[in-house]
Amino acid sequence: MEIILSIAIGILTASGVWLILRPRTFQFIMGLSLLSYAVNLFIFSMGRLRVGAAPVIDKTGDIDPALYTDPVPQALVLTAIVIGFATTALFLVVLLASRGFAGNDHVDGREADL
Amino acid sequence: MNAWMTHLPVLPIAIPLLTGALLVLLKESRRKTRLALSVLSVLAQLVVAVQLVAVAAGAEPHVWPGGIAVYLVGDWPAPFGIVLVADRLAAVMLLLCSVLGLAALIYSTARWDRAGVYFLPLFQLLMMGLNGAFLTGDLFNLFVFFEVLLAASYGLMLHGSGEMRVSAGLHYIATNLVASFLLLIAIALVYGATGTLNMADLAIRAGQLAGPDRRLFETAAAILGVAFLIKAAAWPLNFWLPNAYASASPPVAAVFAIMTKVGVYALLRLGSLLLPTGAPAAFGGEWMFPLGLATLLFGTLGMLATQQAERLIGYCIIMSSGTLLAALGMPGVTLTGPALFYLITSVLALGAFYMLVEMIERTRSFGADVLAVSLEAFDLDDPESPDRSDDVVGVAIPAAMAFLGMAFICCALLVAGLPPLSGFVAKFSLLSAALQTSSTDTPSAAAWLLVATVLLSGLAGIIALTRTGIRLFWSAEDSVVPRLRVSEAAPVGVLLLGCLGLAIWAGPVMAYLNDTALSLDRPQAYVDSVFAREPVRKLGTEAP
Numbered sequence: 001m002e003i004i005l006s007i008a009i010g011i012l013t014a015s016g017v018w019l020i021l022r023p024r025t026f027q028f029i030m031g032l033s034l035l036s037y038a039v040n041l042f043i044f045s046m047g048r049l050r051v052g053a054a055p056v057i058d059k060t061g062d063i064d065p066a067l068y069t070d071p072v073p074q075a076l077v078l079t080a081i082v083i084g085f086a087t088t089a090l091f092l093v094v095l096l097a098s099r100g101f102a103g104n105d106h107v108d109g110r111e112a113d114l
Numbered sequence: 115m116n117a118w119m120t121h122l123p124v125l126p127i128a129i130p131l132l133t134g135a136l137l138v139l140l141k142e143s144r145r146k147t148r149l150a151l152s153v154l155s156v157l158a159q160l161v162v163a164v165q166l167v168a169v170a171a172g173a174e175p176h177v178w179p180g181g182i183a184v185y186l187v188g189d190w191p192a193p194f195g196i197v198l199v200a201d202r203l204a205a206v207m208l209l210l211c212s213v214l215g216l217a218a219l220i221y222s223t224a225r226w227d228r229a230g231v232y233f234l235p236l237f238q239l240l241m242m243g244l245n246g247a248f249l250t251g252d253l254f255n256l257f258v259f260f261e262v263l264l265a266a267s268y269g270l271m272l273h274g275s276g277e278m279r280v281s282a283g284l285h286y287i288a289t290n291l292v293a294s295f296l297l298l299i300a301i302a303l304v305y306g307a308t309g310t311l312n313m314a315d316l317a318i319r320a321g322q323l324a325g326p327d328r329r330l331f332e333t334a335a336a337i338l339g340v341a342f343l344i345k346a347a348a349w350p351l352n353f354w355l356p357n358a359y360a361s362a363s364p365p366v367a368a369v370f371a372i373m374t375k376v377g378v379y380a381l382l383r384l385g386s387l388l389l390p391t392g393a394p395a396a397f398g399g400e401w402m403f404p405l406g407l408a409t410l411l412f413g414t415l416g417m418l419a420t421q422q423a424e425r426l427i428g429y430c431i432i433m434s435s436g437t438l439l440a441a442l443g444m445p446g447v448t449l450t451g452p453a454l455f456y457l458i459t460s461v462l463a464l465g466a467f468y469m470l471v472e473m474i475e476r477t478r479s480f481g482a483d484v485l486a487v488s489l490e491a492f493d494l495d496d497p498e499s500p501d502r503s504d505d506v507v508g509v510a511i512p513a514a515m516a517f518l519g520m521a522f523i524c525c526a527l528l529v530a531g532l533p534p535l536s537g538f539v540a541k542f543s544l545l546s547a548a549l550q551t552s553s554t555d556t557p558s559a560a561a562w563l564l565v566a567t568v569l570l571s572g573l574a575g576i577i578a579l580t581r582t583g584i585r586l587f588w589s590a591e592d593s594v595v596p597r598l599r600v601s602e603a604a605p606v607g608v609l610l611l612g613c614l615g616l617a618i619w620a621g622p623v624m625a626y627l628n629d630t631a632l633s634l635d636r637p638q639a640y641v642d643s644v645f646a647r648e649p650v651r652k653l654g655t656e657a658p
C-alpha cells in the first residue's frame with residue numbers, strides 16, 4: 001500500500017510541477033490543483049497508513065492507543081484542503097480578470113516573442 | 115485589570131478579527147463609522163503591543179513570570195493545544211507592525227480606501243495574520259496565520275484593480291501559493307519525523323532524533339527554510355517582489371514592507387529554537403550567509419538598474435532582507451541585536467518611502483521619472499487609471515514641496531545608512547558587531563565580506579537615490595505644487611520622526627534588543643515557560 005500511495009503522490013506532484021511551469025494560466029491552475037492533491041495525500045500519509053482504525057477515541061471503557069490511527073494529520077489535512085480550496089478559487093478569479101484585461105491567457109499577459 | 119493582563123497575548127489577534135468581521139457587516143456608506151472603527155482597532159493593537167513590550171521586559175512578574183507570556187488558546191496544556199507565546203522578539207515585532215499599520219491606515223483614509231471595496235476589513239485581517247504569525251508557538255498554526263495574511267494581502271494587492279495590478283498580482287499569488295505548498299510539505303514531514311508541531315516541544319524532540327528520522331527531519335527543515343526564504347525575498351526566490359510591490363497601491367505597499375520580515379522572523383525564531391538542541395542547522399549560517407550576500411548584491415544591482423521610484427523601493431526591501439539574512443547567518447549572537455535594530459529602521463523607513471513617493475509623483479505627469487528613451491524601448495503605456503487622478507480636494511498644507519523634499523532626503527539617508535538618522539546607527543552597530551564577532555583578535559573573512567558588501571550596497575543606494583531625487587525634484591519642468599492632506603503627510607512625518615527618535619534613544623532601544631538576542635540564544639527559558647503554563651481548568655474535572 002505504501003508503494004502505491006508514494007507512486008500516486010509522485011505522479012501527481014510531477015504532473016503538477018510540470019503544469020505549473022507552463023505558460024498558460026489554465027495550465028497553471030490545473031497544476032496547482034494536482035499539487036494540492038499531492039500535498040494533501042502526503043500530509044495524510046504522515047500519520048502512517050492504517051486500515052480499519054478510527055481516529056476518534058471512544059471515551060467509554062479502557063483506551064488502547066494502538067487500536068486508533070493518528071487523528072492529528074487528518075485534522076491538518078482538513079485545514080489544508082479548506083485553505084487550498086479557497087486560495088485556488090481566489091486565483092481563478094484573478095486569472096479571469098487577467099484574461100479580461102490582457103485578452104489572452106498567457107501568465108505574463110502577453111505572448112512571448114518568438 | 116487582571117483579566118486584561120491574563121488575556122493580553124490573544125488580543126492582537128482577537129481585536130482585528132472582530133473589527134474585520136464588524137466592518138464587513140457595516141454598510142460602505144457609513145464611511146465615518148467604518149474609518150473610526152478601523153483606526154480605533156489599530157490604536158488598541160498599538161496599546162496592547164506597548165503593554166506586551168513592557169511585559170516581556172518583566173513588568174508583570176506575578177502574572178507572566180520570566181517575561182514570557184504564554185497563552186493556551188483552547189485551554190489545553192502545551193504540546194497538545196495551540197499556544198501563543200509573546201516573548202521579547204514577538205512583542206517588538208507586534209509593536210513595529212501596529213505602528214506601521216496605523217500609519218498606513220491613516221494615510222489610506224485620505225482617498226485610497228475608496229479605490230475599491232473591502233479595503234478596511236482586508237486591512238484588519240492582514241493585521242490579524244501578521245500579529246498571529248508573530249505570536250504563535252505552533253508550526254501548523256504558523257502556516258494558518260501565513261495563509262490569513264497572504265489571503266488578505268492578495269485582496270489588498272489587487273485593491274484599486276487595473277491591468278498592471280492584476281498582472282503583478284497574478285505572479286504574486288502564484289508564487290505564494292506554491293510557497294505555501296512547500297510549507298505544508300515541510301510541516302507534514304516535521305510531524306511525520308517528530309510527532310509534534312509545538313515549537314517548544316520540537317526544540318526538545320528534534321535533538322533526540324537519530325537515523326532515518328533525523329534525515330527526514332533535516333529534509334523537512336530544508337524545505338521549511340526554502341518556503342520561508344521565498345517569503346523573505348531571498349535571491350534567487352525574489353523576482354516576484356519588485357513588480358508586485360511597485361504596482362500595489364501605496365498604503366498597501368507600505369504595510370507590505372513588513373511582510374518580507376515575517377519570513378525573516380520565522381527563520382530567526384525556528385533557528386533559535388532548533389540550533390542549540392543539536393538539531394540540523396538548515397537555518398544556520400552556512401546557507402543563510404551566502405544567500406544573504408547574494409540577495410544584498412541582487413538588491414544593489416537592481417537599485418542601480420531601475421528607473422522607477424516604486425521599483426527602486428522594492429529593491430531597497432530586497433537589500434534590507436539581504437542584510438538581515440547575512441547578519442543573522444553570521445555565527446554568534448552579537449549581530450542579532452543590531453540586526454533587529456536594522457529591521458525596525460528599515461521597515462519604518464521603507465513604509466514611509468512608499469507613501470512619500472506616491473505624494474511626490476502627484477507633482478509630475480506620467481513617465482517623467484523614466485528616461486524618454488527607455489519609455490520608448492520598454493513600450494510603456496500611460497496607465498490613466500482613475501486612482502492616479504489628481505482630483506484631491508482638501509486643505510493644502512503650506513510648503514508642501516519643502517516637506518516632500520525633506521522627507522525624501524530623510525528616507526534616502528535611512529536607506530543608505532548615513533548619519534544623523536537611525537539608519538546610520540543600525541548599520542554602524544551591525545558592522546562593528548560583525549568585526550568583533552570572532553573570538554580571535556582578527557575578524558574573520560566572512561565579517562570583512564559582510565562589511566564590504568553592506569558598504570557597497572550603501573554606496574549604490576546613495577547613487578540610485580540621488581539620481582532619483584534629482585529627477586523627481588530638480589529636473590521637473592512642469593511640476594505643480596501638490597495639494598497634500600494632513601492625514602497623508604502626518605503618517606510619513608511620524609514614521610520618519612520615529613526613526614529620528616530611534617537614533618536619539620538608540621541606547622535604551624539597543625539594550626532591549628540585545629537582551630532579546632540573548633533570550634533567543636537561550637531558548638530553554640522559552641521552552642520551559644511554554645510547558646510550565648497550566649490550563650485554567652484542571653484536566654479531568656470537566657463535566658462528563
